Amino acid sequence: MQLPRGESDDEEDNEEDEVGQDGELEFSGFADEDDIDVQSEEEDADEFGGGIVPAGGDADSEEDKDDDEDPLGSSDDDEDDEDEDGEDDVSDQDDDVESASEADSDHETEVEKARKAAFFASEETANGKTSSSATKDAATAQDALSSFQSFSLSRPLLRGLAALSFSTPTPIQSRTIPIALAGKDIVAGAVTGSGKTAAFLIPILERLAHRPRGGSEAKTRVVVLTPTRELAVQCFNVGKALARYTDVRFCLCVGGLSSKSQEQELKTRPEIVIATPGRLIDHIRNSASFGIDDVEILVMDEADRMLEEGFAAELNEIIQATPKGRQTMLFSATMTDDVDELVRLSLRRPVRLFVDPKRSTATKLVQEFVRVRGATGGEAEGSSSAVSRRTEDEARPALLISLCLRTFRHQVIIFVRSKKLAHQLKILFGLVGLAAAELHGDLSQEQRLGSLQSFKEGKVDFLLATDLASRGLDIKGVQTVINYDMPAQLEVYIHRVGRTARAGKEGRAVTLVGEADRRLLKAVLKKSPASQVRHRLVPADIVGQVRDQLAELRSDVEAVLAEEKEEKALQLAERELKRGENLVEHRDEIMSRPKRTWFQTQQEKEEASRLSLRDYAPQRKDAQGKDRFAGLSRRKKRTKMAREEGAEDASAGRAMAAQIRAAKREEKPKELGVVERKKGKKEGKKGKKTKSSAQAAGGAKAGAVGGGAKKSGGAKKGKSAFSKDFGERGGGGGGGGKKGRK
Numbered sequence: 063m064q065l066p067r068g069e070s071d072d073e074e075d076n077e078e079d080e081v082g083q084d085g086e087l088e089f090s091g092f093a094d095e096d097d098i099d100v101q102s103e104e105e106d107a108d109e110f111g112g113g114i115v116p117a118g119g120d121a122d123s124e125e126d127k128d129d130d131e132d133p134l135g136s137s138d139d140d141e142d143d144e145d146e147d148g149e150d151d152v153s154d155q156d157d158d159v160e161s162a163s164e165a166d167s168d169h170e171t172e173v174e175k176a177r178k179a180a181f182f183a184s185e186e187t188a189n190g191k192t193s194s195s196a197t198k199d200a201a202t203a204q205d206a207l208s209s210f211q212s213f214s215l216s217r218p219l220l221r222g223l224a225a226l227s228f229s230t231p232t233p234i235q236s237r238t239i240p241i242a243l244a245g246k247d248i249v250a251g252a253v254t255g256s257g258k259t260a261a262f263l264i265p266i267l268e269r270l271a272h273r274p275r276g277g278s279e280a281k282t283r284v285v286v287l288t289p290t291r292e293l294a295v296q297c298f299n300v301g302k303a304l305a306r307y308t309d310v311r312f313c314l315c316v317g318g319l320s321s322k323s324q325e326q327e328l329k330t331r332p333e334i335v336i337a338t339p340g341r342l343i344d345h346i347r348n349s350a351s352f353g354i355d356d357v358e359i360l361v362m363d364e365a366d367r368m369l370e371e372g373f374a375a376e377l378n379e380i381i382q383a384t385p386k387g388r389q390t391m392l393f394s395a396t397m398t399d400d401v402d403e404l405v406r407l408s409l410r411r412p413v414r415l416f417v418d419p420k421r422s423t424a425t426k427l428v429q430e431f432v433r434v435r436g437a438t439g440g441e442a443e444g445s446s447s448a449v450s451r452r453t454e455d456e457a458r459p460a461l462l463i464s465l466c467l468r469t470f471r472h473q474v475i476i477f478v479r480s481k482k483l484a485h486q487l488k489i490l491f492g493l494v495g496l497a498a499a500e501l502h503g504d505l506s507q508e509q510r511l512g513s514l515q516s517f518k519e520g521k522v523d524f525l526l527a528t529d530l531a532s533r534g535l536d537i538k539g540v541q542t543v544i545n546y547d548m549p550a551q552l553e554v555y556i557h558r559v560g561r562t563a564r565a566g567k568e569g570r571a572v573t574l575v576g577e578a579d580r581r582l583l584k585a586v587l588k589k590s591p592a593s594q595v596r597h598r599l600v601p602a603d604i605v606g607q608v609r610d611q612l613a614e615l616r617s618d619v620e621a622v623l624a625e626e627k628e629e630k631a632l633q634l635a636e637r638e639l640k641r642g643e644n645l646v647e648h649r650d651e652i653m654s655r656p657k658r659t660w661f662q663t664q665q666e667k668e669e670a671s672r673l674s675l676r677d678y679a680p681q682r683k684d685a686q687g688k689d690r691f692a693g694l695s696r697r698k699k700r701t702k703m704a705r706e707e708g709a710e711d712a713s714a715g716r717a718m719a720a721q722i723r724a725a726k727r728e729e730k731p732k733e734l735g736v737v738e739r740k741k742g743k744k745e746g747k748k749g750k751k752t753k754s755s756a757q758a759a760g761g762a763k764a765g766a767v768g769g770g771a772k773k774s775g776g777a778k779k780g781k782s783a784f785s786k787d788f789g790e791r792g793g794g795g796g797g798g799g800k801k802g803r804k
């Protein structure tokens with residue numbers, strides 16, 4: 063199969079932007095103002111006749127005009143809910159933008175200032191300064207710290223930093239390190255790739271350098287929580303590298319890796335545990351000698367993602383189980399209302415450190431947008447917007463493959479909306495001769511790490527990933543991020559494109575934009591400097607050729623999928639057989655094992671959220687049947703709902719957690735020594751619970767499988783517009799049924 067690779071190659075593309083055949087514009091390199099002028103003229107007149115994507119120029123006014131003229135703007139189909147969400151986000155962020163001053167990153171409205179003063183500690187006070195001089199001066203002074211030596215860090219840590227070639231602290235590191243060293247609680251935000259991981263690890267390692275040593279002093283003093291296993295592994299690696307000349311020990315606790323060996327490691331009480339919340343809770347409950355009663359520092363990395371992923375209950379349990387006097391640090395490139403709530407509940411007068419909050423993407427990131435054209439042809443059934451979306455989706459594979467064959471050939475991460483789509487595209491890439499790996503939640507942990515490794519090592523040029531990989535992953539040298547489709551939320555977009563242009567490097571994000579994505583596109587443009595935004599046109603004839611050739615490959619893709627299905631069924635049958643044999647052979651031993659308590663299986667979680675939805679719906683109506691939240695803004699509605707739910711759940715949740723912790727303490731073997739009680743801890747509160755009470759608490763869930771493993775792939779379901787993957791479209795062309803996302 064010979065697919066068009068085009069005359070232009072990467073090098074040419076990257077040399078200059080040029081107007082190619084058919085008015086094609088190749089935007090490459092990191093072009094300057096001249097290019098932008100050419101683009102807007104050309105595109106307004108040509109491919110982007112609808113004026114979706116303003117390049118250069120005044121993005122807002124273009125978009126506003128666009129909105130007025132846009133019939134889709136008032137459509138009220140299924141997607142409205144999500145669009146409204148998007149819009150809500152936009153308006154929230156617009157507010158931020160309007161309230162931010164030009165000069166400083168920390169300027170807020172008077173209301174925000176007052177709220178902050180009541181709740182947050184100021185940076186100067188945290189630094190031990192009593193002066194009321196402006197925060198700005200302090201921030202500037204901190205930013206000016208040009209070396210790690212100025213923080214008076216200990217020698218082994220400085221050597222670790224030097225070994226990583228970290229000579230100058232990044233702005234978020236300059237701001238965070240002194241305050242974290244002072245033991246203050248911190249809420250910190252900075253754009254993707256700005257060095258947040260080291261910003262919390264450096265002060266942690268420095269504080270640990272001064273810990274008491276000796277046999278009985280070996281304690282787990284630090285817990286770092288991350289939303290995904292991959293992020294935990296990455297944080298673990300950075301921590302180990304920074305600590306290589308120190309005596310600090312780390313333990314990685316994530317699902318998918320051997321629980322037994324983690325248990326053994328935890329017994330040695332490593333100073334730092336890096337974990338995903340589910341697996342940490344599994345160990346707290348089931349590893350007899352492990353507890354978090356001695357934790358002095360708790361870090362929640364990518365806190366908003368943890369909440370989105372449904373980890374709120376786990377976080378709450380972990381927070382409750384750590385001593386009140388701990389230092390808590392919360393980091394994320396994007397913040398949400400839920401994070402505010404978490405901060406309120408778990409941090410004490412935290413210092414807010416936000417580096418450049420007006421900016422949502424890295425300084426050297428160029429963002430390109432490619433319009434996806436869908437036909438609204440007469441013969442297709444359904445509403446015109448649904449048809450247009452479907453035909454747009456049919457156009458995407460050819461557009462993507464044209465881009466990858468012709469222009470973006472190396473070190474490209476491609477984000478897609480579903481695991482299934484990632485897999486199908488991977489097969490397709492293979493068939494057209496593009497070396498790709500896939501990364502999503504349907505793979506085993508080993509496969510996931512394997513995919514990452516082969517991408518990092520350059521064995522494959524393309525990584526087809528779901529949003530599992532959109533957060534935090536730090537892969538050196540990623541040149542391009544392609545969004546196969548626009549995600550439903552601005553935050554997700556920001557994290558996705560943040561996989562490139564990291565640590566001050568250049569990078570490019572290319573997003574395929576359909577009609578339904580206009581609102582989010584508008585939000586992105588509002589947050590991006592016009593000079594960094596480009597339109598990209600892919601010649602229609604090239605896309606047409608690729609589309610024809612892909613159509614021929616459809617049956618091959620289906621054949622591969624069918625083969626895989628058979629293979630999977632065989633493996634499953636073999637596994638079942640083996641399990642049965644084992645059960646017969648080792649029955650006595652298996653039956654005598656103590657049952658593990660699981661937090662919640664995925665199934666249980668889904669059931670719980672289904673039930674809560676069912677139970678919740680009638681509560682929205684008051685006695686007169688009117689919506690109690692009518693007239694409230696979305697934000698207020700969310701806050702009010704959360705408060706009401708929280709009040710009900712909190713007492714039941716706390717009681718159960720307390721029971722479990724009490725039983726856990728009881729279970730600890732005496733020879734491990736009595737854990738030193740922190741001041742303020744209530745001894746023997748409500749008497750001691752027996753082991754059986756803990757089992758009763760977790761009993762309903764005992765025996766369930768896979769509770770610690772977190773599936774990922776996007777916290778929220780994709781937009782209804784994209785509810786089917788390309789394999790399911792095209793005149794019912796088969797490819798795995800119709801179990802698309804709802």
Ligand SMILES: Nc1ncnc2c1ncn2[C@@H]1O[C@H](COP(=O)(O)OP(=O)(O)OP(=O)(O)O)[C@@H](O)[C@H]1O
Nearest residue numbers: 228230231232254255256257258259395534536565
């Ligand atoms: N002081 C420094 N000097 C040079 N490079 C650094 C420094 N600090 C961090 N880096 C590098 O910057 C890159 C990004 O760091 P990190 O992954 O911590 O970013 P992040 O802000 O957590 O990003 P994200 O929001 O995407 O998780 C890493 O490759 C890291 O090695």
